[in-house]
Amino acid sequence: MLDHLRAMAVFSAVAEAGSFRAASARLGISPSVVSHHVTALERHLDTPLVYRSTRRLSLTDAGKRLAASAQSMVRAAEDGLQAIGHEAESPSGRLRVTAPAVFQYALFVKRVAEFMKRHPRVEISINFSDRWRNLVEEGLDLAFRIGPLRDSSLKARKLVDGKQHLCASPAYLSGRKIPKTPADLDGLEMIGFAGRSYTIARTGRSGVKGQSQFQVPNRIVVDSGFAAMRLAEEGCGITVLPDFLARAPLADGRLVEILPGWSVPSFGIYAVWPDNPGTNTLRTLFVDFIAEIGR
Structure with a gap:
């Protein structure tokens, strides 16, 4: 038996x-x-x-x-074994995780470090990559993903809505007409992202109603949010950056926000996982801890 x-x-x-x-x-x-x-x-x-x-x-x-x-x-x-470990406040086990490459530059890494210090018997293997990975076929326990989800067979939890900013460097905008409306963006150049739509819908705020869509020609296409930020700082064009990347360069003036009276649509950040036996308790504990970033 x-x-x-x-x-x-x-x-x-x-x-x-x-x-x-x-x-x-x-x-x-x-x-x-x-x-x-x-x-x-x-x-x-x-x-x-x-x-x-x-x-x-x-x-x-x-x-x-x-x-x-x-x-x-x-x-x-x-789950019974891990639940006992959790109740004893000494969880153990290993999680295999994948996350977008841009998370290397976000609060995510600090939260992982805090989790590891709090739970010394836990091991975590993290792959930072923008390559879409099949969790089941590759034996991964958990993924953090940005934007629409592709696989409805996975379990998912939305952690936060991420704010985005349309940015450029002061040097790039110098000598150019400062955009007042989305139509004024036509003369600018975009630092785009590989595999993503370059049409950006903007919802009016501060008394401006409705939506406007525009498409700016790509001057350069990258597959890294950090690279887009650095290229924007060097004056190569305008780009859309998540809040956790844009916050510092906007605060110290390396970048400025374009059309601040308008808002770029937010994006969802999700935790997704297959319903594998054996990691549910530890995975839930880890996701709960990471989710505190958005609170």
Whole structure:
């Protein structure tokens, strides 16, 4: 019976990860050991649980039914263990996290450091990258993402609405007509972001009603918010920056806000995760701690 419970835990990881290799990376065992446990279950039950192919496997009907039971079993066991650790105010475990590259320059890093100091038995591996990553296939526990979410199968929590600023350096604006309305932006050049729309909707405020859309030609395209900020400071054009990047250069005059009577639409910052067993309590604790940034 104990061997079958271990095999069911391995099968649960296979069902969630979608392949023996991904499950082995998540569990820290070899793909051959993963395959051995699944095969042992199939022999014990005398029925196939997975359809194997060279690239990916899929579950049979029997496999889907067993996966639901196996995942519930593992989730209950691991959540119970971690809940006890949480109650003792000494949580332990490891989280594999991915976050946008720009978070390196935000309050996020300070909050992570504070969390680690508060919980010395916790290990966290963070990948700072703007590359979209598949959490299930890559065995990641948690992602922080900016803007619209792509995968509705993941669980998500909105942490904060991020404010954005349309900025340029005083040197870039020198000798140019200072924009009074969105239409005045036509003569300027944009520092754009790779893979993003360059049409920006602006909602009026301070007595200005309605919306205006404009599109400014890109002078340069980057894939880093920090790079866009530095290029704007060097006078290469106008750009849109999140508040946590724009705050310091606006405060010390390296950048100025364009059309301050208008507001650039905000963006959502989300925590997203697969419903993996075994990390729910620690993940919730970490997300709750990070979410305090927005309070």
